[in-house]
Amino acid sequence: MTEHVPVLLAETVRALAGDPSGLYVDGTFGRGGHSRRLLATLDADARLIALDADEEAFRSASELAQQDARVQAVRARFSELGQHMPPGEGAAGVVLDVGVSSPQLDDAERGFSFSHDGPLDMRMDQRRDITAADWLGSASEGEIADVLRRFGEERHARRIAHRIALKRPLRTTGELRDVVMGASPTRGRDALRQTATRVFQAIRIHINDELLELDRGLDAALEALHPGGRLAVITFHSLEHRLVRQRLRDWQQGPPTPRRLPVPTAFSPLATAVGKGIRPNASEIAANPRSRSALLQVAEKVKQTGTNSADRSGVSSRRGSGAMGDGLVPSVPSTSQRLRARQGAPGGGPPPPKKKPRFGAPMEAHPV
Template identity: 50%
Template sequence: MSKGDGTRQSAPADHLPALHLPVLYTQVMEGLQVKEDGTYLDGTFGRGGHARGVLQRLGPGGRLLLMDKDPEAIAHAGQTFAGDARVAIRRGSFASMAQWDETAGGLDGVLLDLGVSSPQLDVAERGFSFGKDGPLDMRMDPESGESAAEWIARADEREIADVLWTYGEEKQSRRIARAIVARRATQPFTRTGDLAAVIASVMPRGDKIHPATRSFQAIRIHINRELSDLETGLDAALERLKPGGRLAVISFHSLEDRIVKRFINTHAKAPPANRRLPALDTFVPTLRAIGDAQKGEADEIAANARARSAVLRVAEKLAVDA
């Protein structure tokens, strides 16, 4: 699964350059309801397709805050928006947005486009893709934390199986973990192609997707702490959003979308009553869901395969009386 910063040739939308149209672009812009003098944070800059759309709608008094773990994405942001006083850039996970002084005055919108960007997938040296042989890395920030190769070298069989099952929903997780541990006893894993081949060798035939798809997804999510960052980032976004501010999140697999859906529902809907328990304080909603989950239209999916699994959810922060 990948994040929606996919590149495709297409007629431009809202004058966005045709060479780079991210998934669900129109829906995201409609969901954010960008105000000319607002302050907006794109927590997953990637290559900036959504960010450019927001910036187009900002006036001289507007503000665009950009974050990304990936140093290459941050370098690209610096080159793209150099000299624009409306833009501030910070390298790091969106989970830390509440620690950024630029957000202290409140945000009118937050965008999170989850998963892996097209450049990360397309460059073999980043080690995200089983389809392109490269170093077994998978870190969104290659200068921080443990690489996939290092984790696979030290994790025991049970931990590997648990990760594959929990984050990849891989039914053959135990069989794959057993094969990985057996093979690394004689030769360490250092390449994506090698790991993909070992996984494929123990998988039953007939699956429509590549046999390593779920395992690579699971390892990537674990290495980058993606789901824990998402949970922390959603809390931080709610904290920093102004009343009336919008949260827009694009997910690419069910684990992410489940977290986002549950977060919005928890803050938008009162929990079901339990007659056996004493009545709790009156529920006060702090979010309002804006419509239902949105997916790409057929023409977008036909032009950009990475839009097929994208799901957008939008919510608005409500004013709460003191």
């Protein structure tokens, strides 16, 4: 089994470990690097809920739970963490280490990497029905191009999607790699590898609904925390970085105020950012090159006052009552909703053309 080296380990634990007897949640257990270091700082009466949807990761969490009575292992997506919280109890800290792990990348059978030839799978949760090969075999050329452009930010998306459509069915990572490199107009080994990396990333994100999962997981984590509890999120590419940064801004500043409309009731922050984002230092990057794109962002939940009621203008219970609890979150569009809106939801497609307002047109005709 490949060893997974957790990134920003000391920084993450230092940001979280405020209550040595508290309840903590590791929403992306992996091989337990962050959990094990966190447990080493906690008292005997502390507790840790370790979640992961991956079968091997859950097995690793179960082994730790047998060794340490403070640990509860759960096979679930981190967006579902609210369903596994003790009733009426909040967490002192939640950690989310988002993305694919080294054991997943290095196992050819999982199909995440073009460096190892294997089945074109890419499912983080093997209970899912649709593999990358299945989707590439059934999606339209336009759908494939849209995914490569949105989630891989690949400028040659249409050209690569056309070649994929011509060459399918594709069943192995090697076949997909060869098609991508053959379709790309760029030359040079490094440039071709970067293109393949973007394409594999985009397909993986789509197959696993990663941005939607992160979008929901952030709200679930906030609701799971008790006032003063902290959320630490580690992300690895720009789409995730922006999603987390925007959500922290929404929690701290509230919904954006539409222009030309009356100012709503003052917003009481739901959470505040703790410092600035943290990047790995040079020594960590040298020891673990895969950490080079990592970014740690931390937020602390704010104690709510009477002004943050359900009928307060600008805030509503987005998830409502139920498994996730009754925590309030800003009634602003989620990042996934913003993405769908930009693509002409539902089902993707190009964004609608912007109409330039005519001089002297009524106010409601102007973009807001």
